[in-house]
Amino acid sequence: MKEKLERLEQEALKALEAADNPQEVQLLRVRYVGRKGAVTQCLRSISTLPPAERPLAGKLANEVKTRLEAAFKDSIEAFDTGRKRPDGALDVTLPGRPLAGGRLHPITQITQAICEIFLRLGFEIVEGPDVELDYYNFEALNIPKDHPARDMQDTFYVSENIVLRTHTSPIQVRVMERQSPPVRIIAPGKAYRVDSDVSHTPMFHQVEGLMVAENISMGDLKGVLTIFVHQMFDEETSLRFRPSFFPFTEPSAEVDIRCVICRGKGCRVCSHTGWLEVLGAGMVHPAVFEMVGYDTGRYTGFAFGMGIERIAMLKYGIDDIRKFYENNIRFLEQF
């Protein structure tokens, strides 16, 4: 028994010496001191020895087992800490060969996220021209010439009757002119206003939404926008509807969400109000329906619009809107 144990120990240590990697060490450990390992079996067979030999043999077997276990442990540690490296092994900590993909602009990513939500709700994506007739940008939206509401949107003019669209709302009219209800669309796109500071750029992006059918109520508007906000931000983000004015909706509402930065406690981003204005919305004004020949007795609808930069700034923690258009590659590669 003694010789056998000594032989096993020598053999195990020799094999351990030759082991090239931690996996191999593990195998050796199982082979010698595992549950069915050779040393373990010796230990079990002690009960078959004459009673007088048992204590000594038992002590020896336990000593061998302990020594081997320590040796295996030490060896694995040596590999783990890098004291020992398998022959011909690579320095796996060197960086991999880059297959760097490019990034999509944050405005695109947010637009896609918004559109995805509404697509799932059965909305269709439509688009319209950036350079737009005054008629579609203003008049058909119940903003006649010489109306003070024109001051709400400082306009770039191409000619007396052609403007750079100041919002994506003209798309509503273009769609309703060519399609009868029900209508369920969203319209992402660029918009332009004579404005430039930390929170305004002369070009920006909006997503417009429109739903028209029989019996659409303001409650439905709240429902759809609640779904949107919960999916865009999270379920804990509450909404607040506040009376406002847009010439093409009546009633009109500003939609605030609970500040996603401070959760309503008040911070710089929400000007310490706990709320963030993110959407304008309302029930489509009957004057707009009349312009496109919809039966105002039969149909009702809601419309809403939001600034994409605003949402991107909240989602990504960006404090200056102009960063989107500087296109510094180090900025863009963060998204």
Add this chain to the structure above:
Amino acid sequence: MKVSLSWLKDYVTIDVDAAELAEALTMAGLEVEALTDRYGYLDRVVVGRIVEIAAHPHADTLSVCSVDVGDGIKPVVCGAANIKKGAFVPVALPGARLPSGDTIKAGHIRGQPSEGMLCSEAELALGTDSSGILLLKDQAAPGKGLAAALDLSDAIIEFDLTPNRPDCLSVIGVAREAAAILKTPLKYQEVKVPAGATPIEELASVTVEAPDHCPRYAARLILDVKIGPSPFWLQDRLNSVGLRAINNVVDVTNFVLMEMGQPLHAFDFDRLAENRIVVKTARQGQRFTTLDGVERTLGAEMLMICDGKGPVALAGIMGGLESEIEDHTRRVLIESAYFDPITTRRTAKRLGLGTESSYRFERGVDPNGVRRALDRAAQIMVESAGGKPAEGVIDVYPRPIRKSVIELSVKRTNRLLGAGLSREEVGSYLESIELEVEPLNEDRLRVASPTFRVDLKRPEDLMEEVARLRGYDKIPTTYPESDVVGIPRGKKLKLRDRLRQVLSGCGFSQIVTYSFIEKDACDRLGLGDKDPRRRMVSITNPLTEDQGVMRTSLLPGLLATMYRNSAQRNENLKIFELGKVFLNPPAADRDELPLEVEMISGLWTGARYDKTWHFREEEADFYDIKGVVEAVCEGLNVKKPRFAPLSSPDFAYLRAGHAAELHAGDERLGAAGELSPAVLKNFHLKQTAFCFDLNFDLLVDHATQEKLARPISRFPATTRDIALIVDEAVEAGSVLDFIEGLGQELIEAVDVFDVYQGRPIPDGKKSIALRITYRSFERNLTDSEVNTIHEVVTNKVLKQFKAQLPAIDGWR
């Protein structure tokens, strides 16, 4: 628009604090932009007790006071005579900002230290007395804030009002909303003008020659006024909302403007020629100096207030210099009128002159509030300027404007709001804002809305009133009933997504640049005179010169982005933009919209790979950018794209011989290659750059969406290599096309695997090495079979391109 809480309280009982009121008004649609403490400026002004007074050693008129300001005794130099030991006085401590704009600093006055200033009530805007230091009657603890000691507290509420609510551009207007929200009555002030001696008609006359522009014009005369400062309460009210007090006549008109929202004008009656007023439009080109001292050229559509000789005021906008109230004015004509909103707006816009008055007329004042405002002004002016009114009023109002009457269905109100309100509930909300409501039947109400509510014209307008007074939060959240619809995503939308995936997969990052660019961009790109991209859409009012025209190419944006990045030392760049360009139609009709074409363009400059331990740094080249275009064509499944050397003048911005056009079918989709050195120079760039510039709309036309699986042969392929020595001008593409054109069915693929020029190849020649893959669908090809075919192919190629095989043959 600002109001103060204390002023509001003149008309409505407010039992909530300012913050609560502000919140409630915001939620009713009057958005509060700021809520500030009226007496915030007294922050560093405290009660002080004069402990000791000593003569100033170097100035007879000054004394040096020792003042207990709570946290110590401070020296303060003072020049007032009414101070005495033991008196309690206001002390402005260092850092205090007085209404005059001065900031108090600790320092020395004629050599004596002074750590503050004792103030008069005028200096603190708490009264008009400036003769001496304000002696506080109540003994307060030294150091106590003055505002607290005097029990001064007021809040200023600043609104960001929407243009549909001109009725709230006054204290009463806001009070009316507050009353409705707080469910308490609005208290109107009693207006009573004392009787006069001489009837006004004997002294003055008013003729309105343009009643469309001026539906109503009313006037009163106040005689024997004595111009001077207004009483303190009047100055204080104006100060509280940010207006400066001027004199006891002008202040009254401003007070009534703020109180009632009716703009008034006060003329020096003795400076009105022939003592009469004529309201008429101006003569084209006529000149007129407004009271801001600016001479203005008038247009024929502008409405003027004239006297017997000529214009004295721009109606509803600004008075003239010639008839303004002066210190010696004795008789005042007060004008209260209703000017047409559009007329006022056009004139104000044309002249670029916006005033508190024009702002209100443009949005609409109350035509039926004209008289009351006039009387109110007369009443206060008599009190404040010591005048006597002439008897009566001149009021030219030929066609009175009546209340609008709207029929409202309760059922439809409930349908739109998703609510279940009774007829009575709907009615009482409307009555709370002074609308007259009369039930017609179970469902319908007849609602008359007062003329100050210019925004209430349709049933939906009333529905909004009901909704906002009840609170939008009471509207239940519901979900629209909806049919299941399957809307396919359009081809273009799908391809856009695909394209962005392909390009980002190629390592390109997307940029978004402004749609407007600088006017000379076409010159800088070196475009020809007739190039369609010169048909630019100009913006008449650009923000800056370099944003003057709509882009007709995405390249200027890419190049500007490269410039900005290189300034940031981002020298390796792979970027693309997907966006519209705008081309004016060839024969520009004034009202025709430009053509909007979607383009996809990209730019690659700097290293092929970012420098890492893996790669030697290598510059990107033409074949890199071409590879990207090939990936795009493959990703979009463009049918048979072909590259050809540049032949069109459209691509003058690319370096000749280092760029290619992309064709598909019989259309040209764009080009790719190296930017010409001249263009780089024009955009102030130093580093070589490669770009592609493709028409996305055309790519979409040529993209196929169907993909059909082709069978894959089960039999192995056999390859044969061949090296051809050809003239250097021979294009590899033509050799490949030729082999394909042979129609040999067993040829599966032909690849170029090497191109070589130089020794031992003779000058003017190059070697092109091809690998041809042969495979059959039916059987294993034998070597000899392949050799036979390959020899035939080789001979045809040699003949076609007058090529030679290299000295050591490549047969294997």
